[in-house]
Amino acid sequence: MRQVTAGNGTVLELLPMVFARPDVALRRAERLLESGPPPEHASVAHQVIGIWQRDFGDLEVALRHLRRARDLAARAGSADREADVLATLGVALVHAGRTRQGLAAFERGVGRGSAHTRARVLYRRAYSFWVLGRHGEALDDVRRAVPVLRQAGDVIWVARSLTLRATVHLALGAVDRAEADFAAAEVLWGTTGQEHDKADVVESRALTAFRAGDIPAALRLFDEAAERYDALGTPTFMLSIRRCEVLRAAGLAVEALAEADAAIAALERIGGQRTRKAELLLVAAQAAGAAGAPDTAVDRAAAAVRLFARQRRPWGEAHARLVLAEARFAVGRRTGRMVSEAAALAGRLASFGSPSAPQAALLAGRIALALDRPEEAEAHLALAARARHGGAPQARVTGWVAQALRARAAGSRRGVLRACRYGLDVLDAHRTTLGAPELRARVTEQGEELAALAQEAALASGGARRLLEWSERWRAAALAAPAARPPADPGLLADLASFREIASRAEEARRDGRPVPVLEREQRRLEREIRSRTLRARGTGAGGDGRRFDPAALLERLDRDGAQLVELVVLDDRVRVLLCGGGRVRLFTGGRLSRAEAEAELVQAGLRRLAHPGGAARLPLLEAAGRRLEEALLGEAAARLGPGPVVVVPPGRLHRVPWALLPSLRERVVSVSPSAGAWLRARETAPPAGGRHVLVRGPGLATGGAEVPELVDHYGRPTLLEGDGARAGEVLRALDGASLAHIAAHGVFRADNPLFSSLRMADGPLTVHDFERLESSPYRLILSSCDTARLAPVGSDELLGLVTALLPLGTAGVVASSAPVNDAAVVPLMLALHKGLACGLSLAEALRDARAALPDDAVHRATGWTFTAFGAA
Helix, strand or coil, X not given: CCCCEECCEEHHHHHHHCCCCHHHHHHHHHHHHHCCCCHHHHHHHHHHHHHHHHHHCCHHHHHHHHHHHHHHHHHHCCHHHHHHHHHHHHHHHHHCCCHHHHHHHHHHHHCCCCHHHHHHHHHHHHHHHHHHCCHHHHHHHHHHHHHHHHHCCXXXXXXXXXXXXXXXXXXXXXXXXXXXXXXXXXXXXXXXXXXXXXXHHHHHHHHHHHHCCCHHHHHHHHHHHHHHHHHHCCCCHHHHHHHHHHHHHCCCHHHHHHHHHHHHHHHHHHCCCHHHHHHHHHHHHHHHHHCCCHHHHHHHHHHHHHHHHHCCCHHHHHHHHHHHHHHHHHCCCCCHHHHHXXXXXXXXXXXXXXXXXXXXXXXXXXXXXXXXXXHHHHHHHHHHHHHXXXXXXXXXXHHHHHHHHHHHHCCCHHHHHHHHHHHHHHHHHHHCCXXXXXXXXXXXHHHHHHHHHHHHHHHHCCCHHHHHHHHHHCCCHHHHCXXXXXXXXXXXXXXXXXXXXXXXXXXXXXHHCCCCHHHHHHHHHHHHHXXXXXXXXXXXXXXXXXXXXXXXXXXXXXXXXXXXXXXXEEECCEEEEEEEECCEXXXXXXXXXXXHHHHHHHHHHHHHHHCCCCCHHHHHHHHHHHHHHHHHHHHHHHHHCCCCCEEEECCHHHCCCCHHHCHHHCCCXXXXXXXXXXXXXXXXCCCCCCCCEEEEECCCXXXXXXXXXHHHHHHCCCEEEEHHHCCHHHHHHHHCCCCEEEEECCEECCCCCHHHCEEEECCEEEEHHHHCCCCCCCCEEEECCCCCCCCEEECCCEEECHHHHHHHHCCCEEEEECCCCCHHXXXXXXXXXXXXXXXXXXXXXXXXXXXXXXXXXXXXHHHHHHEEEEECC
16 A cells, blocks of 8 residues: 555554554544545545444444445455455454354455455454454464464564453463463563553453452552553443452452443443443443342343343353352242253353353352252262362352352361361452452451351351351451551552542531532542552551460450450351350350341430430430340340450441440440450550650530640640641651540541541541551540441451551550530540549540449430440550
């Protein structure tokens, strides 16, 4: 083809440009057509527009341009030009779900043109085979194409071929081969200006990192790829598909579902690729199943099955059918036909080389067990259990779940416990690679079934001590690992400062009645950026201090303290009470967790009402609810408590219970801990040298933090931060390594984003993300305002919020409130609390005495019940 100009370049430069600077290529192609070019040049222009529309716009528009490009190439009499366009058209037809027509176009293209052009056609057919899930044929075509492309010195197409081959290897679970091909392709891409192709490699490397078990690296690379795509102005549907898979594996299934649904809507708005819609429906179905929304999973999976079948894509159809079968099982459907279908899916997926085959075999085994077909179940579970010996952490966990179910069906409690132990060890190792507390907490959900199976076996064995061990094995697991400080990331620090400023300006605007939509949008953007940065943090790879929970050590410590520990375990909605103390562990049966949760909600409503004058009439109702709550939670164990202090270890779903309201605990020294192991670690934490005290008074309190000035005299020469001095940076510096800190500041709990729960400082909110930057959090911390003890249950039995962020950082004890409080009634409570601490009491002892010293009216009593001592200081 004769070289003619198209804008600022030649016609032939337009084709590589569409994957370097897509929008620039589109504009130049449109200008070229306006100039009335000859058929061969017009063919190139229509092809470029067709590629742009195929990948970034309307697929029907793309097909019109590509058919026009094919006809013009034929008129020009160029076999190479016609073959190249046929290959591009073939890809578009496959993406449109017209598989037969697309493959026919490839067949015609392979038969035309030179060897070099034929190799480019083979690459694109290989790509289409990958889209269709026909991985063997894809590898065959790439194998034929690469030597020819290398011989021709065609760097761009060699790099594309290596990238595609790596992607196919990933689909087949061959991570090492994929990494090698991606590395080779990246070297080649570095010698070109193909910016879109380079972004695609970064995206693919993210998927490789995920397949290798490195979720933080995957999230970081996805973010980098997204930034590259944004700079080019191109849509990111494939990125969304891949990122949704990682989000789901990271325990962020709700977010994955939202992203997939949003991408589907965007794709439909532009009339985009139907193949991508099928894939997005599949990841949406998978996310809905993981998020506990089986009806939504059924809906999305059924739609995906129909699309994949219509597009002749057996790989995708089989995976969608698996999700559909799992969702139907989750909503209670169990039939013999479902067993056969799941078993057939396992065989089909195995024939494809899919890592999901054991998952289908596990489902077949589950359904057979539910139908009381033990022999059939054993065959399927044995097949699924093979996955426990290798592969990604999730696949190995699937294998250990299958092995545990086999052992339970065979009546081997020892076998169940062994399988659960090994399976949870796999997740332990995986969890420690995660630096973000949120991910460490959420990923525990993947061990929930193993933990429940182990506790069920321990309970059946009749050993209360064994049940305690297994309750502790996966309770508050995220807190057992060393705290991973956020990286020294200047961007993160800048974003936190900007977030604080914007949030402060938005709050001021609301007070003045000014509009805030622009500020709120910027605040949400900064929240997304901060969260994204923190999720990328890598873990230490160390699993706590190397010690397993030791019941004997717990009992010894409790005896030395003259205390008892009450650990609540929930199995099948029934509360089991483990009463530890006096050298033994005793087991009691409580009530239903669902009933306890309902009573806890009533109690919270009563406390909110009593925070204001005029609610005294509700006090008897609140006390009655406290009695019912005790019956549901403690049962007979309430009457067996000795006279000493009590440590309560509740399940995450009961974190808001005001334990001091329960009749048997009302006059006691009571503290709360997320686990017995966490309490032991806190008990062994030594106070820092120097005994430095910090007092902070934030803005906007009804009393102005009236207790703080009196505490200044109480502590002699404390560090006092108030007014403009109570700024986030100064407060954090003062808190680091303090012996005791008292913060009187408005607390805001964010159920939608718990790590943005905050305390209001002079320059804006001090969030959990800020506290995580402390080298050593204060040994004791008292938070005297509303909602500072509220936490968000996530994962298996984890909690996210201010209190749980501080415990792994070295805080041994916290006093905080789980509900709104009356600011005026808080002042005498806090003064009495500090008086007890001055006498050498623990936080829990001082809080008990402070409640007793309050006036005997409804508001003060409710205020005292609202505050809880966490930890062991």
